[in-house]
Amino acid sequence: MAHEGAHMTEESECMIGRDVGKKQGSVHESCGNVKEMRAVVLSGFGGLNKLRVTKKPMPECKPGEVKIRVKTCGLNFLDLMVRQGTIDCPPRAPLVPGFECCGIVESVGETTKGFEIGDRVMAFVNYNAWAEVVCAPEEFVYKMPDEMTFAEAAAFALNFVAAYMMLFELANLREGMSVLVHSAGGAVGQAVAQLCSTLPNVTVFGLASSFKHAAIKDSVTHLFDRNADYIHEVKKISPEGVDIVLDCLCGENTGKGLSLLKPLGTYILYGASNMVTGETKSFFSFAKSWWQVEKVNPIKLYEENKVMAGFSLLNLLFKQGRSRLVKLVMDKLLCLYDQKKIKPVVDSLWALEEVKEAMQRIHDRGNIGKLILDVEKSPTPLMASDSTETSEAGEEEEEPEGDNDNKERMPFIH
């Protein structure tokens, strides 16, 4: 394994070097002086071929930070958008993706309080999560309950906090209300369904691909195929509509979602995954998507007594400084977890080296619950017929031909 890692590092750093030019030299220099770790690196924005596992200098713990020996990382749809560069103000590549990780505290910074070496923790980070070691400011780190596994923890933090804040902070979910959630089979969708079940008599309408229905039918009240005319289906059951619509797709769904709201209902946009179609997406198609999203006249909301909200947990944490509020929410969630009222749903665990396959799976919306990168896992040898090798090709429209060659599509491990 160590040998394989070293081999891969050379190959991938070489490839990254072609992209970043001058930076290559400094990376090599630093490798001699500092400890190294494995990390997933995105060499530039684009297709799966931009992802590699490589060695990077291990970060040092600054004052106020917690150094975590990572066990598991969450993989979110947003990571796919980061890879494609279809997010607002993307950082410079190369970068280490990932916004959440879990592991064991290896050391703490000088002024860091509340954590000790050996603590089992989960953390939000502003990139750099997909690595063997992560340093995170203490304000974004939370202790794990004893009975929570690292896989559960990686499926817990981001999705449950987001679901909780949308339902209870923004939309004021109460007994007897109804909720429509897109991507009911996804990790946020499953968190939403579980949190709704903590209140009496909440009706959950879920949209999901038909092949997931058998697996998730017990988690929601009504389940529809994601390609169905869900407006019609929901209104057949609830002619007045629903109290809360949670939309991670954006696009034409905004208008539909608003139209489905009861008076005083709340539509929350918490993602824009419709901006992702093929493997890559140019900045211009991103900008086009932005402008094509239907804008809303406040007077329409006034006349219809409706609420439109947006929610981005990462912006809340890293741009808007709301870590204290998130900590309070996390405390409430851990309490619900202890009471066994909620339990994260894990879809699958993947080695760092399998990040492409994992990302392909979330792209294809094949997951039920959370996709997790397990840092200690060895890659599973791929079968020749593995679906992840071909499924994305069918959706390609804008992909440059060079990205489509078989070499780039091969599983990472030789």
Add this chain to the structure above:
Amino acid sequence: MAHEGAHMTEESECMIGRDVGKKQGSVHESCGNVKEMRAVVLSGFGGLNKLRVTKKPMPECKPGEVKIRVKTCGLNFLDLMVRQGTIDCPPRAPLVPGFECCGIVESVGETTKGFEIGDRVMAFVNYNAWAEVVCAPEEFVYKMPDEMTFAEAAAFALNFVAAYMMLFELANLREGMSVLVHSAGGAVGQAVAQLCSTLPNVTVFGLASSFKHAAIKDSVTHLFDRNADYIHEVKKISPEGVDIVLDCLCGENTGKGLSLLKPLGTYILYGASNMVTGETKSFFSFAKSWWQVEKVNPIKLYEENKVMAGFSLLNLLFKQGRSRLVKLVMDKLLCLYDQKKIKPVVDSLWALEEVKEAMQRIHDRGNIGKLILDVEKSPTPLMASDSTETSEAGEEEEEPEGDNDNKERMPFIH
């Protein structure tokens, strides 16, 4: 008084007759057979000259309705917009304006439950409030507490219900939050300030004309002139902004209001009084206002973690069937009233015949608290220098000349 009333009726019905053509005959016929009552009638959309007090057939109580001998009626900014026709889907004129009234139950319909003759009540109605007798469906009628006066009741229902629902149903006001309210001196503004004071440590930023500051300074935490650069002033005190913005002006204030929100903050549009400038406003300038309102991209809300809401209590009641919810809110408010935590602020009482002067006062934003039509009040003889005769003329821009002649501006009572 009776003589005066009859005299006026002839004059005004004659004027209405010119507007409605064929209807005149049937009104005259019915007058002979049914009981009559005094009512304010809007003969067509436009300036103050469209308002008259006239006699109308007294309504009969249908099943499920409550017939109220009216004592007081609330006058709201929306009534001004109705007069001008600057509302969505205005009804046909002639009509009797007014959306709320208080009085004593004179009879109840066949199937009506929960009310008895002699009950002191307040009611919401979908027009027709400004009359001596009003019939309202029981779902929109609420019993008054014994210690509440009819003037207080007319200042209570619409404004406190609206303020409560915005703060607690839509925005989820909690301890320690901050609220910005436009028109802090108005009836809704004063209700907002009082409701905010029922929670610990809520900061209220109010905007009001300077001449009101002395009178209302104790009701809010910080008071600014309505023409001040309030964004700048608020940010000097609270650099992060506020949690809730309540805007009844619309127009450019929407963008400003959103920019002033903290993350997870809520902007609520509950009126569009900027659509009213001069005495009259054409439909086209209304439509122009609608289109000039800055539309909001949901993705912006997503990135900034913000909530945009609209609130129209009348639509909620009369178009969207939420009378049961409003009843629950009214119960909570009456509880707060009983506990002496809230108390409606009455600006002034006006005879029905003084409706023009009252409306002029709300147009000029001269009121502190609620303007009330007192059905039993005799008109106060006007002084030659009364400000209501001239104040609006200064703002006239689009008024057709014919509307500006002195005859129409004279106080109604001879």
